[in-house]
Amino acid sequence: xxxxxxxxxxVSHSSMGDFLKCxxxxxxxxxxxxxxxxxxxxxxxxxxxxxxxxxxxxxxLAKFKxxxxxxxxxxxxxxxxxxxxxxKKGGFKSVSEEEDSKARGRAMIERVxxxxxxxxxxxVLIKPGKNDLPPNFYLSEEDNIILCGKIxxxxxxxxxxxxxxxxxxxxxxxxxGDSLQLPIYQxxxxxxxxxxxxxxxxxxxxxxxxxxxxxxxxxxxGRSAVLDVAMKVKKARESKEFxxxxxxxxxxxxxxxxxxxxxxxxxxxxxxxxxxxxVVE
Numbered sequence: 001x002x003x004x005x006x007x008x009x010x011v012s013h014s015s016m017g018d019f020l021k022c023x024x025x026x027x028x029x030x031x032x033x034x035x036x037x038x039x040x041x042x043x044x045x046x047x048x049x050x051x052x053x054x055x056x057x058x059x060x061l062a063k064f065k066x067x068x069x070x071x072x073x074x075x076x077x078x079x080x081x082x083x084x085x086x087x088k089k090g091g092f093k094s095v096s097e098e099e100d101s102k103a104r105g106r107a108m109i110e111r112v113x114x115x116x117x118x119x120x121x122x123x124v125l126i127k128p129g130k131n132d133l134p135p136n137f138y139l140s141e142e143d144n145i146i147l148c149g150k151i152x153x154x155x156x157x158x159x160x161x162x163x164x165x166x167x168x169x170x171x172x173x174x175x176x177g178d179s180l181q182l183p184i185y186q187x188x189x190x191x192x193x194x195x196x197x198x199x200x201x202x203x204x205x206x207x208x209x210x211x212x213x214x215x216x217x218x219x220x221x222g223r224s225a226v227l228d229v230a231m232k233v234k235k236a237r238e239s240k241e242f243x244x245x246x247x248x249x250x251x252x253x254x255x256x257x258x259x260x261x262x263x264x265x266x267x268x269x270x271x272x273x274x275x276x277x278x279v280v281e
Contacts, residue, residue, distance in 0.1 A: 008144045009234045010136070013184045016229045019236070021253040026233070027242035028257035034276050041260050042275040044268060046101045049090030051170040053081045054108050054205065058168055059152055062123045070116055078109050088268055091279045108170065108205040115209040118201075122156040124163050126193050137191035139223075145230050149188050162198035165189065166211055169204045175214075180229065182214065183222025190219065256280040 019026040033040055057078050061069045082102055092098035112119065126135045129148070136148035153166040165185055167175075175181060182200060189197050201211035236242055244254050259265050265278040 005146065008138075008146045009230070009237060010146045010148055011139070011226075011230045011233055012134070012147070012149050013181050016180060016184075016226070016233065018253070019233050020229065022244050022251050023236055023242040024244040024250070025253035025257060026236075028254060028261070031237070031242075032257075037276055039270070039274060039276045041257065042271055042273075042277050043091075043256055043260075043265075043280055044085070044089070044271075044277050045091040045279070046097060047171065049085035049092070050101050050105050053078065053085060054105050054170045055152065055168060056081055057109055058112055058119075058205070061119055062125060062153065066120060066122050069119065070113065074109050074113055075106060078106060088266070088279060091268075104206065105170075111205060111209060117203075117210045118155045118164065118166060119153070122158070124154040124156045124193065124195065126151065126154070126188075135188055135192040137188070139187070139227060139230055143231065143234060145227070145234060147184065147187060147226065147230070149184055151185055151188065154189075156195075157198050160196075160198065162196045163189065163193070164198050165200040167200075167202050169202050170206060172206060174204070175202055180222075180226055183217055183219075183226050186216060186219055186222055187226065 015026065015030050018029050029042065030040070057074055060077070061072070061074075064072065082105070086092075086098065090098065090101075092101065128134060129136045134148045134150045136146050139145045139147040151165060152168045155164040155166060157164060165182075167181070167185070169175065185200070186197060189195075197216065199213060200216055201213045203211035244251055250258055256265075259280050260278050265280045268277045268279055271277045
């Protein structure tokens with residue numbers, strides 16, 4: 001098949017994660033468009049709101065020179081950014097729920113201030129794709145599949161001109177061993193920048209003062225696993241069959257989106273990616 005980025009199947013860690021949980025959830029989150037607005041639909045909840053703002057503040061440090069980063073008023077910036085998700089905009093059902101979540105977020109920022117670790121070192125930025133799209137490359141030219149994604153942080157290692165990958169975690173659970181996240185990031189770094197990857201770490205900001213190193217998987221084994229899921233996504237899109245594994249009952253992944261379709265969710269507004277954002281009870 002000829003290369004065509006407009007007709008290609010685009011996949012990412014989040015979209016393939018949706019598909020693995022439930023093809024119907026993948027369809028409703030990544031394909032379906034509200035017939036009234038022509039926009040895709042998305043859900044906001046307290047955990048997502050918290051993660052969004054913490055990532056914004058911590059990743060934003062990369063905009064500054066290494067020696068200037070921790071001169072920034074990060075807690076003030078956090079409070080300002082929080083306004084974007086305050087109240088129903090963040091899916092909060094009560095003042096106390098929001099206060100608890102915001103306090104957790106502030107504690108994460110305080111942890112980073114007290115323990116900057118690799119964030120005080122030089123970074124490398126991957127140039128975005130054309131039209132400000134996330135970094136991307138052809139995972140399979142033959143099958144017209146493009147892999148895209150955004151990496152939280154790349155620490156520069158001057159001793160051997162390499163990079164170390166760092167992913168910030170704001171949730172309470174560890175990344176599972178069978179996650180496609182590291183293989184996807186490895187592939188993106190291999191194809192979207194020139195420096196070798198010297199290591200990777202997850203930083204669980206809710207509880208750890210420093211990042212935890214993780215073992216990098218074999219590149220080709222990872223590529224095979226990612227392509228296998230991507231091909232299943234492509235097949236589902238071509239056949240237009242996106243079936244929940246639990247059938248018509250629905251599951252934890254697709255049922256919240258089904259509630260939006262049934263008019264059982266509250267419309268909040270338009271998100272930063274031009275999606276219709278809802279709160280689901």
